[in-house]
Amino acid sequence: MNTADSTATPNLIQPLQVEGRAWVNGALEQLKREAARSADTHLLHVELPAYPGIAFYFKDESAHPSGSLKxxxxxxxxxxxxxxxxxxxxxxxxxxxxxxxxxxxxxxxxxxxxxxxxxxxxxxxxxxxxxxxxxxxxxxxxxxxxxxxxxxxxxxxxxxxxxxxxxxxxRATDWRGNNNIAESIIGQLALEPCKVPTWIVCGAGTGGTSATIGRYLRYRGLDTQLCVAEPTGAAFAHGWQTRDRTVLASQPTLIEGIGRPCVEPGFIFEVVDAVEQVDDADSIAAAWLLEDLLGYRYGGSSGTNFAACLRLAEAMRARGETGSIVTLLCDRGERYRETLYDPAWLAERGVNPSAALKTIRASIGCV
CATH class of the missing domain: 3.40.50.1100 (Rossmann fold)
Known part of the structure; x- marks a missing residue:
């Protein structure tokens, strides 16, 4: 028998070090207070005469204190x-x-x-x-x-x-609720004629927004379909069509924030019902048109979303369907004053949205 072992003080379970826990608790409280102070963003309603019986809603995420959906x-x-x-x-x-x-x-x-x-x-x-x-x-x-x-x-x-x-x-966003963007949209539609939208349209940057919306719609048992609006040739569109997570974008885009060059880990293809690919000129033209319709400038991804909404509305009209389409206004257009809203910058890159803008205006009866 080992005498040293028999007389040693028994090992006691020691508490784990919690150094810095007070700061973490304080940081969490600050984030909770900030969330409580933040009012929800507006859900703007627009009627376009060319699409009778189809209501358009724009969730204005640019109203957040830091200016965007992010x-x-x-x-x-x-x-x-x-x-x-x-x-x-x-x-x-x-x-x-x-x-x-x-x-x-x-x-x-x-x-x-x-x-x-x-x-x-x-x-x-x-x-x-x-x-x-x-x-x-x-x-x-x-x-x-x-x-x-x-x-x-x-x-x-x-x-x-x-x-x-x-x-x-x-995974960082709670898709079951906690005032995520999907819960906010559905809650704001509660008193509208179409409480359950036909479509919700969003882009895919990280994939977090489309994953959250798609999961929430299923969690709530809603029939709303989710469409991802993508710059033409971007990775999400290719990956969604083939369920191939190794594909790469086939062409670059001027639309920042979406149109990723590769399939990101957060891209959840299975919760998306449709993907609409939009050329850069159409995205920029649609963003320009949003200023006329809503009185404020928004970024290029908002234009991509709007262009996809119009295509979905055209298909609904052709089938004689009524309902509503909801999309996101992702960030403030002032951030693109020197790029997407600068004709000289666009000309240097061979993009002229003027013809696309004329076509879109005609399609919605706003010439």
Missing amino acids: HRLARSLFLYALCNGRLREGQAVVDASSGSTAISEAWFARMLGLTFTAVMPASTAPQKIRDVQALGGRCDLVEDAGTVHARAAEHARSGACHLDQFGLAE
């Missing part, structure tokens, strides 16, 4: 990082983003007193870069858009918390 995602990503023990006091934060998510993440990082770096393609709209910097964020610009993930991972290996919107978007 405000919801950024809050969810910070909550996810905090609750999974991945984010601690004083830790740097990083993510790969073409702009709107980065702006929203910079907004929340400033609120929590954290430094933030956005890894962005160098081609990102200049105003988006300035917006991140105005919120105290740093922009790490890369020439090859396909390397943003790897560069963000480099920052993470140096100790930064990688929020990883592309890897975590579809």
